[in-house]
Amino acid sequence: MVFIRIMAENQGRRNKRIERERKTLITMIGMYCKGNHQGENLCPECAELLDYALKRLENCPFGEGKTTCAKCPVHCYKPQMRERIRKVMRYAGPRMIYTHPIQAIYHILDGRRKAPLKRQQDPPNN
Numbered sequence: 578m579v580f581i582r583i584m585a586e587n588q589g590r591r592n593k594r595i596e597r598e599r600k601t602l603i604t605m606i607g608m609y610c611k612g613n614h615q616g617e618n619l620c621p622e623c624a625e626l627l628d629y630a631l632k633r634l635e636n637c638p639f640g641e642g643k644t645t646c647a648k649c650p651v652h653c654y655k656p657q658m659r660e661r662i663r664k665v666m667r668y669a670g671p672r673m674i675y676t677h678p679i680q681a682i683y684h685i686l687d688g689r690r691k692a693p694l695k696r697q698q699d700p701p702n703n
């Protein structure tokens with residue numbers, strides 16, 4: 578029982594970076610949609626972008642060692658989606674300093690990370 582709890586705690590620590598990136602995406606796309614599409618909930622267009630971005634993040638080959646997507650050596654976004662997320666980041670990034678300052682600081686610090694040289698390997702199945 579203790580072993581399972583330790584494994585769960587380690588898993589949580591390992592995914593901290595990805596979870597932070599996930600929250601940042603949700604916040605930024607929400608801010609953009611609210612500011613540009615005047616609705617409380619995400620419009621279908623922004624919901625599609627969020628879903629796409631979260632799937633890309635979930636499947637990121639660099640895992641915890643990743644930098645921000647803008648600095649990544651592997652551009653996994655389709656060009657159209659990449660342009661849409663850039664537009665969101667340009668709008669929401671400066672505004673996050675005032676509305677979500679801690680998230681904004683972490684995002685800035687994560688952006689200063691060097692791009693990873695190696696992809697994260699899955700542990701071997703036994």
